[in-house]
Amino acid sequence: MLPIFADLDPHTIWNAPSGSIELVIKCMVALLLGAAFVGICFAIPSQLRRFIIFTATFVSGGFYILFYYFPAPIARQPLDQPRNVLEGFSFWLTDAQPIIATISNTIGSFLIGLGIYSLMRVHLRKLMKKQKDWGYSLVLFVSMLLMVTFGYWDYFDRFGKDGAAMAAGPAGGAWHFQQYANDILFDGFFQQMEAGMFSMVAFYILSAAYRAFRARSIEATILLATALVVMLSVMGAVVYQWDEGIKALAHNDPGSFLNNFKLDVIAAWLKDAVQTPSIRGIDFGVGIGLLAMGLRLWLNLDKTGGAV
Amino acid sequence: MGDQYRDTGWFGVLFTTFIVFSILYNIARARRGKSLFIRRIAGLNAIDEAVGRATEMGKPVVMVPGLSDTTVNAKSMQAINIFAYVARVAARFATPILVCCYNSGIYAVSQEIIRDVYQEEGLADRYDVDSVRFISDRQFAFAAGVSGLILRERAAAAFFMGEFYAESLILAESANTVGAIQVASSTEITQTPFFIAACDYVLIGDEFYAASAYLTRQPVLVGSLIGQDWGKLTIALTVLLGVIGGTYAIHTQTDTSWDDKNELVIGLPHRAKPADGLLQRLLIPKPEADVKVERPQYSPDEIPKPDKGGGS
Numbered sequence: 172m173l174p175i176f177a178d179l180d181p182h183t184i185w186n187a188p189s190g191s192i193e194l195v196i197k198c199m200v201a202l203l204l205g206a207a208f209v210g211i212c213f214a215i216p217s218q219l220r221r222f223i224i225f226t227a228t229f230v231s232g233g234f235y236i237l238f239y240y241f242p243a244p245i246a247r248q249p250l251d252q253p254r255n256v257l258e259g260f261s262f263w264l265t266d267a268q269p270i271i272a273t274i275s276n277t278i279g280s281f282l283i284g285l286g287i288y289s290l291m292r293v294h295l296r297k298l299m300k301k302q303k304d305w306g307y308s309l310v311l312f313v314s315m316l317l318m319v320t321f322g323y324w325d326y327f328d329r330f331g332k333d334g335a336a337m338a339a340g341p342a343g344g345a346w347h348f349q350q351y352a353n354d355i356l357f358d359g360f361f362q363q364m365e366a367g368m369f370s371m372v373a374f375y376i377l378s379a380a381y382r383a384f385r386a387r388s389i390e391a392t393i394l395l396a397t398a399l400v401v402m403l404s405v406m407g408a409v410v411y412q413w414d415e416g417i418k419a420l421a422h423n424d425p426g427s428f429l430n431n432f433k434l435d436v437i438a439a440w441l442k443d444a445v446q447t448p449s450i451r452g453i454d455f456g457v458g459i460g461l462l463a464m465g466l467r468l469w470l471n472l473d474k475t476g477g478a479v
Numbered sequence: 480m481g482d483q484y485r486d487t488g489w490f491g492v493l494f495t496t497f498i499v500f501s502i503l504y505n506i507a508r509a510r511r512g513k514s515l516f517i518r519r520i521a522g523l524n525a526i527d528e529a530v531g532r533a534t535e536m537g538k539p540v541v542m543v544p545g546l547s548d549t550t551v552n553a554k555s556m557q558a559i560n561i562f563a564y565v566a567r568v569a570a571r572f573a574t575p576i577l578v579c580c581y582n583s584g585i586y587a588v589s590q591e592i593i594r595d596v597y598q599e600e601g602l603a604d605r606y607d608v609d610s611v612r613f614i615s616d617r618q619f620a621f622a623a624g625v626s627g628l629i630l631r632e633r634a635a636a637a638f639f640m641g642e643f644y645a646e647s648l649i650l651a652e653s654a655n656t657v658g659a660i661q662v663a664s665s666t667e668i669t670q671t672p673f674f675i676a677a678c679d680y681v682l683i684g685d686e687f688y689a690a691s692a693y694l695t696r697q698p699v700l701v702g703s704l705i706g707q708d709w710g711k712l713t714i715a716l717t718v719l720l721g722v723i724g725g726t727y728a729i730h731t732q733t734d735t736s737w738d739d740k741n742e743l744v745i746g747l748p749h750r751a752k753p754a755d756g757l758l759q760r761l762l763i764p765k766p767e768a769d770v771k772v773e774r775p776q777y778s779p780d781e782i783p784k785p786d787k788g789g790g791s
């Protein structure tokens with residue numbers, strides 16, 4: 172099959188030794204070709220651009236459909252050769268998948284540049300014109316610069332040019348300014364701020380629950396009642412008192428119908444007979460909806476833009 | 480039919496193929512002009528109301544197409560399709576919009592589609608390139624950025640549609656703080672309750688995928704929706720069949736064996752394991768057994784080896 176989709180041999184045109192000038196030149200050429208392709212896509216008429224997008228979507232979608240539908244090779248060993256054409260195709264699909272995924276990731280990585288461009292444009296203008304809240308834009312630029320600088324500085328200390336982690340850690344195990352700075356910025360600031368943001372969910376749950384659990388309608392009342400039962404069912408002292416009451420009413424008869432009204436039994440019934448089937452039903456709907464959406468995108472049946 | 484045929488997973492493939500064909504068949508049917516019915520969805524009727532309110536207040540409409548770790552997926556595309564409709568309504572009333580993107584791929588696609596919407600409406604001059612923004616691709620940095628935008632801009636309406644996770648409540652509560660009308664939908668079932676608690680209107684489950692058909696009434700979308708319903712109906716019937724089959728299997732399984740005198744011993748009926756049920760075998764294939772296949776071999780020299788230059 173096509174050598175481009177086989178495991179890359181170190182000596183083909185598609186590869187070059189790590190850290191070599193040849194690799195740098197090949198990367199630059201690939202980058203220029205990519206940029207030229209993007210430029211051409213912008214320059215050509217919209218209809219032709221859509222055709223290119225449709226063709227790329229159809230081919231890549233078709234590959235993954237074949238990958239999932241075509242029987243995978245059974246008990247394949249590293250040195251195995253296919254026994255016939257069908258098995259050869261099956262081997263090719265399996266071998267090509269990681270390469271296709273890499274191509275997809277490479278194209279995706281081009282897009283991060285677009286994202287950074289958007290950020291820069293919005294915030295640079297704010298900063299230059301000293302618009303309202305320009306201070307936040309300044310914070311963004313300073314943090315971006317610091318994270319990029321110290322992130323890469325530390326990275327190049329920790330990893331060799333072959334991308335392999337150095338056995339003894341950065342500079343033989345000793346930490347220097349760049350390691351401390353990166354650690355403070357990433358673990359000390361960034362991670363803590365993310366954790367802080369996440370912890371706000373706890374407070375928001377309280378305020379949202381207060382609004383949702385007000386008995387304004389029949390639906391809200393049902394929600395309130397079920398939530399109350401489920402919450403009470405995990406409170407040991409309440410469950411004990413309630414269940415003792417039920418036992419007394421049932422005269423300690425384990426076969427009594429009243430045992431069905433123990434708090435944990437009601438909560439389990441709510442979860443198993445009401446909640447789980449509802450979630451399954453919604454999941455089925457979402458799954459089929461996703462399938463239909465994917466199908467329409469693959470076959471270019473969707474007319475985007477929300478036109479009525 | 481022997482067990483070996485049941486256990487290969489062919490039934491799942493057949494089932495998916497049936498759903499695919501029912502969707503395609505109904506799309507063809509709708510294209511031929513067949514009138515198909517869609518029930519009322521309150522959350523979608525609220526879109527015009529929300530944009531109208533934003534217009535009256537002169538405040539922006541904030542739209543968030545969710546988080547997606549991959550570049551662009553079907554969920555985010557569906558969200559952008561809905562937002563394209565919202566942007567179209569907003570463009571007609573010259574209402575400012577803000578589309579906040581978590582992913583640079585979604586940002587690029589959103590920008591293209593929203594710009595097209597303004598051009599199609601003949602209002603290209605009203606399109607502000609900064610109305611579609613990339614915020615961050617870190618979950619809580621994104622949540623902080625969008626919350627900040629909602630609070631600073633005092634958004635009048637907020638639309639949260641697509642994949643949302645733990646940040647859903649942060650976004651919804653921020654919008655609630657400024658009194659924005661909120662229409663939300665998450666494809667993640669665990670986040671739907673949060674949206675129900677915090678938002679004015681919520682699209683649950685596949686209503687999210689029905690939205691573009693409901694709003695635009697394009698034959699392709701309406702036909703696809705009916706095809707989805709056929710699929711759901713088939714699943715419901717399968718569940719019913721599973722209940723009947725499972726109940727029957729549980730009460731009738733009997734083990735037989737031969738004793739020392741080679742006489743047949745029939746045991747008492749007992750409860751079978753769920754894994755022995757017919758549908759369980761059809762839908763959940765057994766893991767591949769440890770089989771070996773004899774194949775011609777490459778010599779080890781023919782296989783590329785990883786070295787400094789690459790290879791895997």
